[in-house]
Amino acid sequence: MRLDELPPRENFLDWYNEIVEKAGLTDKRYPIKGMNVWTPYGWKIMQSIDSLIREEFDSTGHDEVNFPTLIPETEFAKEAEHIKGFGKDVYWVTHAGENELDVKLLLRPTSETAMYPMFSLWIRSHSDLPLKIYQIVSTFRYETKQTRAFIRVREIHFFEAHTAHRDYEDAERQIREDLDILDRLMKKLCIPYMVHRRPDWDKFAGAYYSLGIDTLMEGKILQIGSIHQYKDNFAIPYDIQYEDEKGEHHYVHQTTFGMSERLLGAIIGIHGDDHGLILPPAIAPYQVVIVPIPKKGHQEDVYKACRELEDMLKKEGFRVHFDDRDIRPGNKYYQWEIKGVPVRIELGMKDMENNSVMLFRRDTMEKESVPVNSLVQKIRDTLKDIERNLYERAAERMKGRITEIEDFSDFDKDNAPDIVKTMWCGNDKCGQKLEEITDMNVLGTDEPEEHATGKCPICGKGAEKYIYLARTY
């Protein structure tokens, strides 16, 4: 066994915990539990994810801003539900230098209470609306559950969009735009997803309703983002009003859209295999790695050909790396497979003589010989196909794990499907009873809602919608 061998993916949590370090994504030995170091490769991938997010939000009229990390307790306390939901999770700054602070400051767990005092200054008239901003920052939550890299950490790399609108309908339009953005993003990140309207007892602290963005990872649901309709729940305590065309004053309606480094966690956990990561081409720091197959007496020729290939592919816009280290090719294969590089090109004397290269794709582990003169198009097609394949095979897997159940009388917790779908009357008590029976969490109703008629399996009353349940991270 190699010293640096990975545990098999079968032991998922061990595998996950090791792959994040073996692939060079993070170092968990930082001396605060749940606060990890982003090492170069991991940070590059996260920055690529951030770039995709920026592209989407910039092109839909959102402005990027950057708010302070600290929030005064006085502002935090203004929305009662919100502080109830977050109060136990926050880090408190009580001293500065040798002084005790008059007003305690907290490290933002999310930025509603930092931003909305400013919204109240920025928004005066209907012409200031809609206001659409976002930021990408660190947020902080004092997690008491077991931490896990990218999935449950105490300093979170976080994206948050905040919008303000003249009325509920315009805020709803924003949420539809958010869902379109989400779909485009998830295709590029190769993350299949479901959107669930969370039950009332599980919505975001202060929200009118919450949409959870859920994906399936190794039998459990991972929430990778959320979209909230706040109505005027924050506008009232933060006094965010505008004057309409007739001179009348109204509270704004607000929405938020949040995502985090969990996107990276999902990519790792959904696509990775016994050989390591498999990265979606859109965010791979290197989309193509070139490995020379040296032959005694011909090393220089091979290296020269590799270098020319590297230059050519760079000019075509690919992110390419020529691995010219003095170690065995097999060792290089092994290392780049762990790091999840989508395409590997192997080039030796025999290939040179045939005017071809060997092309290996990480998702299927297939190799084929490709003539040099059609290589550019072949790589372009292959990267596209990897993106499609990663998304589709994961989407199918997720779909295959949803089982509709009508009768829970002999429900077997130990042999349960990953995701349970059932009719629901809409009563919270029936939903919570389902959680008890299944030992799962209610994810909510699907969004948009699938039309149906049937009976609630708990109370037997008429039901017109489905509810989904699963175990969650």
Added chain:
Amino acid sequence: MRLDELPPRENFLDWYNEIVEKAGLTDKRYPIKGMNVWTPYGWKIMQSIDSLIREEFDSTGHDEVNFPTLIPETEFAKEAEHIKGFGKDVYWVTHAGENELDVKLLLRPTSETAMYPMFSLWIRSHSDLPLKIYQIVSTFRYETKQTRAFIRVREIHFFEAHTAHRDYEDAERQIREDLDILDRLMKKLCIPYMVHRRPDWDKFAGAYYSLGIDTLMEGKILQIGSIHQYKDNFAIPYDIQYEDEKGEHHYVHQTTFGMSERLLGAIIGIHGDDHGLILPPAIAPYQVVIVPIPKKGHQEDVYKACRELEDMLKKEGFRVHFDDRDIRPGNKYYQWEIKGVPVRIELGMKDMENNSVMLFRRDTMEKESVPVNSLVQKIRDTLKDIERNLYERAAERMKGRITEIEDFSDFDKDNAPDIVKTMWCGNDKCGQKLEEITDMNVLGTDEPEEHATGKCPICGKGAEKYIYLARTY
């Protein structure tokens, strides 16, 4: 007087405080003093500055990382000089949720004490060296002096490179590389600078020596960055050792290079005028703004021509904005001048008939008519010339404010030059006496040192180097 008129630049601090908000760079009304909101335009500029920095450090073999924001007190306390220097400036996290923490955490004021425990794990052998990393993050200092946007704030947008080397000489080579990087960056940012080796009593807490990167802004010196040689001062307390080729163990030698949002402060303060900001083309969110001059009955023709121009210039790689708002052209001029857009193009019916446009450059406020068929080259040249002109005219101004003084017996504090240059014997006491006499701060000796022989104006002993003094921000 317009409602939104700027105070004249003559009243520099008033002007500065207003321009940062009028130009849309920041909002200082956030409810924590010295912690400001980066509004969209300001954040875009800062991100462009960050991009230039990333380019330089990526291309010189530095890897970007991202460390946690919080540092345990136990790690912070390891280097005695360092904690003495920073202890009074830090924000302390003492509670999380409802619990008091066993080990207090502090918000990083800089990241030596966060990074070096990890360096001690990462560095094993000579083949791990040099280690060159950087990050761009928020740092926090509890400033007790008056705060000022971008110049003295309590949450600081900060760049820091940290390197580790096998010996002092290799660390010195790094510092020479840093000085090359600095020079390229400052040319693009149009910031003339001087490098001073700080006197011992003013070096960074824990450093073997410190180089201050200084620029002149309205009569006072603004330090916009620093480079430190740490020798093994941190390697010893943090136990950062490597094994050499012979199996012997040595402590590494370290350097850091730090810069911050003060770069933006310097750009604002050095180049701005009565009309507002003047942005260096390399970091202007819009390098070119197009303003239509409408004429009754021809509005559509003019707008169409503007839109075509915008598309054409975008394709050529310029950052262009077509201002199609329904307000008077003069109003648009006024607003884009405040925001410092380097080039404005005005296009009306008369220009269209002549197949030309009016081109206005912000640095000289000059206008000229330019034929459309030579416009692309003209804009390219003009942007290059603005970059050169901004740098050179500020460099000349700075140079003109340095006065060499040999005899301080009738030194007049109230009529002093901005920067005083004088011979110095090298004795700290003479340096400090000079500070008293001039009511200025010793900036240090110039780096690289100018050769000279003369007499120390204080003790009369032989002197072989110059020392520089000035008032500082």
